[in-house]
Amino acid sequence: MGIIVWLIVGGICGWLASMIMRTDAQQGIILNIIVGIIGAAIAGFLLGGGADLNHGITITSFLYSLLGAVVLLAIVNLIRRGTVR
Numbered sequence: 001m002g003i004i005v006w007l008i009v010g011g012i013c014g015w016l017a018s019m020i021m022r023t024d025a026q027q028g029i030i031l032n033i034i035v036g037i038i039g040a041a042i043a044g045f046l047l048g049g050g051a052d053l054n055h056g057i058t059i060t061s062f063l064y065s066l067l068g069a070v071v072l073l074a075i076v077n078l079i080r081r082g083t084v085r
């Protein structure tokens with residue numbers, strides 16, 4: 001059950017990050033989920049385990065996951081276009 005919740009939260013974080021970075025029209029739901037999950041992993045590594053899968057979902061872990069997804073999209077945009085919007 002926890003994996004399903006993390007997929008849903010990952011999708012929400014990825015979607016919100018794509019809205020923040022204005023890349024929502026370029027990607028679908030699957031890429032939103034992937035960006036959200038990878039963003040949560042990046043946040044977990046960079047921010048000291050704030051997005052740990054073993055602790056459940058809190059506001060802090062959600063915000064860390066969103067921050068990680070935004071950072072991931074900024075890196076992808078930088079590689080694709082050479083600029084961050």
